[in-house]
Amino acid sequence: DGTLLANSSGDSIVTTNTGNEAISELTVSNSMIIQEDYQCRSTVGASQQTDSDMFTFNFTSPPTPMISVNPVDPPDLYVTQTINITCQVTTLTRFQSGLRIVWYQDGSMLSTNGNVQISIVNLDDTTTESTLTFGDLVLSNTGAYHCVAQVLSVLNSEEGMSSTTNIQVVQIPAPQFNSIQLVTTPPIYVNDTFTLQCQFSTVHNIKPQIVINWYRDGTLLANSGGESIVTTNTGNIGTSELTVSNSMIIQEDYQCRSTVGASQQTVSDTYTFNFTSPSTLQFVSIQLVTPLPVYVSDTFTLQCQFSTVHNIKSQQMCINWYRDGTLLANSSGDSIVTTNTGNEAISELTVSNSM
Incomplete structure (x- = not known):
């Protein structure tokens, strides 16, 4: 472009003379100019200068990535x-x-x-x-x-x-309710321990876990002496088990509610739990256990026995004694001892000095 070039960091010039010919090579590095005009000029001794033709150099643009x-x-x-x-x-x-x-x-x-x-x-x-x-x-x-x-x-x-x-x-959608069910095999009697299971599902591949809360008759439950709650998350499924011990209520309504992260709450169906009524006590026997004969003023013992088909936990059978329609109690003249063994109860009434 009309400017004299010299050996520099960007340009390298090498000229050789062979016989009556001279050849010069210009090497250009890292040029950022798209189009450049190059020309060389030559002299011999005191001769006039001779200019070469003009060489217009055009860089080829790199292909578009x-x-x-x-x-x-x-x-x-x-x-x-x-x-x-x-x-x-x-x-x-x-x-x-x-x-x-x-x-x-x-x-x-x-x-x-x-x-x-x-x-x-x-x-x-x-x-x-x-x-x-x-x-x-x-x-x-x-x-x-x-x-x-x-x-x-x-x-x-x-x-x-x-x-x-x-x-x-x-936003993460509210969990989907799957099921609520009793996992303890019936029959279940008052004071028995039983377990309910509640299950929800959510979308895949999210970080927040499914949170499940249990309610009984509208009241929030927590891990306590009578209730135990265990919730597990596997994949996109959340499962919670509520174990209830020593409940004395005949009928209870259970419900679970679930959220995931900031999602809306999903409410399960209501599970109405009814305890199985204990089987009617079966009278077994009433008998005199004191050998005969028994005379006036003698002490004698009567024995009464009942049974049921189920061993009611923490609940003993109660046996009351009556004489001529009047309820008896432990007193100076009457002694009552009742024992429960398995599904049987035996009560012994000892009467002293009866006239």
């Missing part, structure tokens, strides 16, 4: 999920080191920040991959995403732009 982005499927995602979007760029090997890949959300440039991480790796000599990672999605991550690639090492290189992939982030 080939670029693709993976679509997010399905585009509807839930708060707290983690996803990756990848962008693959293919260019010539010698331009790979000068490649820049930029991500955009709704037209705004993204950078590593908050729950968004950007990484880049060379897969091979010509392919570079950039990954956009979302940890714990939030509602503001909703948008249209694309990536742009450009070879920065070459002036005015063309940008490559990917297609757009869309993300729609929504």
Whole structure:
């Protein structure tokens, strides 16, 4: 372009003379100019200068990077999920080191920040991959995403732009009620221990666990001396078991309620629990156990026995004695001893000095 060149960091000139010919080579490195005009001028001794023809040099622009982005499927995602979007760029090997890949959300440039991480790796000599990672999605991550690639090492290189992939982030839906059931085999009598099981499910691949609370007749239950609650989460299923001990209420309504994260609450069906009424006590016998004869003023003992088909826990059979329709009690003249063994009760009445 009319400027005299010399050996420098960017230009190298080597001239050789052979016979009546001279050849000069100019080597240019790292030029950023797209079009340049070159010319050489020659003299011999005190001769006049001779100019060469003009050589106009045009750089070939690097090919536009080939670029693709993976679509997010399905585009509807839930708060707290983690996803990756990848962008693959293919260019010539010698331009790979000068490649820049930029991500955009709704037209705004993204950078590593908050729950968004950007990484880049060379897969091979010509392919570079950039990954956009979302940890714990939030509602503001909703948008249209694309990536742009450009070879920065070459002036005015063309940008490559990917297609757009869309993300729609929504709140976690309320859990789905699956079942509430009795897992203890009937019959169950008053004061027995029994277990109810309640199950809910939610969408897959979310971090918050299913929370399940138990209610009896509308009152929230907690782990206590009479109730034990164990809740487990496996995959997208939450299961809670309520074990009740020593309940004396004949009929109780049980219900469980569930949430996931900030979701709305889901209420289960109501399970109405009815204890099995104890079988009617069966009279076995009443008899005199004192050998005959028994005379006036003698002491004698009567024995009365009942049984039931079920051993009622912590509940003993009560046997009362009557004489001529009058209820008897332990007194100076009467002694009553009742024992319960398994499903049987035996009561002995000892009468002293009866006239």
